[in-house]
Amino acid sequence: MILAVTAIALLVAMALTLARALLGPSIFDRILAVNTFGTKIVLFLGVYGFLTQRPDFLDIALVYALINFISTLAVLRFFESGQLVMPKDKE
Amino acid sequence: MKHSLLLTALLAIFWLALSGHYVAFTLILGALSIALVMWLNWKMHISDERVLPPLLLLRLPRYWMWLLLEIIKSNIHVAIKIWQPRLDIQPQFKKIPSPWKRDVTRVVHANSITLTPGTVTVTVDKDSFLVHSLTDETMQALESPEMKEQLEKLERFQ
Amino acid sequence: MWDTLISYCSYALLLTGSFLSLTFAIGLLRFPDFYTRMHAAGVSDTLCAGLIVLGLVLQAGISLVTLKLLFILLFLWFTSPTASFALARAAHRAGYGVNEQQEASSSNS
């Protein structure tokens, strides 16, 4: 019961985050929203796993916890340099 | 050497936590996997003493306890600010000193600032950070001597 | 007796966690510019994540699932501030919002 409430709260929070991602206005707001969304998904998967009594979901949550970080970095890197790898260092 | 042992032990715990099937076959696979990761780690110089100083692990839990309290305090502070009908925030940038010699301490410092709601590390320079803060209060918490003290202990412990 | 106490604790943690997650999602929508939103978003996920994961840990009791949950929490606590920091740095380097910030702080003081 409480688990369901938590799951719903997380879903609502995810919807609000999604609104921020769609509204923008700047690209950083979107990246921020996507990153936060990833964290929420991790939590949601954990809660959902308990809700359905299937701890398999924790593996998926772990994948997100690990991979989300990488893609955020890749996105930022792309944005900073326009290319995944900078031809020359700015600093 | 110490570091390799430590990393191996951590990886072993991670594997055992994940696996959940303790038959000979998976255990052997686990050992092989850890060996492969350690080999790659050695070959590519991914992680070494500077990344994971063994002694630091003894000190970190106490630091985390302190940090946790700070995080809870500032969480309440920021949550109140969010629910207030009239926005009462003083967003500001400020440079704060970070005179740490070791990378680990600086990383811990920077991430601790970011972990505490209301403050975010924006840039990391040689001996200072540029920090953005949501309100005056959260900024004051950062400059408190307490934080400096905790980090000094951490730096000494490596 | 002990069991009910633990489950109440876990409910309390879960509810506080969900409340916090809602709070910060609202903050994400409400705050005026990127940096302030950042305070609301990525950062505060840490405590909210901690509360929810701890609540789940109490539900699970001591088992492998507990250890897995703790690993998830640990990874989140390592990666989330790092990602936020990288984001803030990128925004700063792009010169985003620096001028607005100065105006805001000068009007307040």
Add this chain to the structure above:
Amino acid sequence: MVAIAVAVMRDLFAIVMLFGIYSLLTAGIFVSLDAVDVAFTEAAVGAGISTILILSTLALTSREEKKSTHSRFLPLLVVLVTGATLVYGTLDMPAFSDPQAPVHQHVAPRYLDQAQQETGVPNIVTAVLASYRSYDTMGEVTVIFTAGIAVMLLLSAFRHREDEAGNLNDLSHHPVLKYVARLMIPFILLFALYVQFHGDYGPGGGFQAGVIFAAGFILYGLVVGIDKTRSMFSDSVLRWLMASGLLLYIGVGVVTLLLGGEFLNYNVLAADQVKGQHWGIFLVELGVGITVTATMIAMFLAFSEVRRPE
């Protein structure tokens, strides 16, 4: 809804970000449909690798979508007709989760009922993919292999070596990022291996493991430097790995032939049928994992070493 927004927006970069959310949501849907394995794949591929690969492609092209010079009418018509056909098609489809649906009548019951005892593998998806449908999976691995080789060949023509610029690493000046990445990589790699070897029990298997393993190296490449990653995986090493994964797969098939069974019928691999299935699936998944890892790394390296056309 996200898909609509994606179609409306012109800034390709923002679109990529939204695709990220889209795949997160898709994974959520798969989870609620109880398709844990599919969700797992979506999580591993959608959240990380596809974003990175799309971005690298974007880096080669330009950020803004080209303004269309054609009339907008024709594409619209095509889309409408296709959409109408699809909708018409779905009308014929059985109601959602109708047990009488043809999907559930054909081979599925047999897989579901007997997979457990015939293969001894608790995770049915793995059993189906690697055992009953092993021909199909082999075809998929071959496709991946071919794609990897093609990308390598196409893009290596444009590769520029880091001669004049010196170091290609930008984020490596970043103590925080570098530190955390270095701390995380061993765990990511080990997690990938766990996914590889526990495909029998939980969600996972060669494809997902390969993607996660590659993601670990991509993180290394992003933070520590492409050149370091490249020195570890030269083209020949990658080609060798890709081929050996595929060969391992086919090799298992050949061995089963030699032992008097049908191609890829694992029952003959050991005296006990279930044991034979177990070994067969294990080896085949390992082959898939190796090929996928090598292909992903190859694609990442190939894309990120190409000079942007001026």
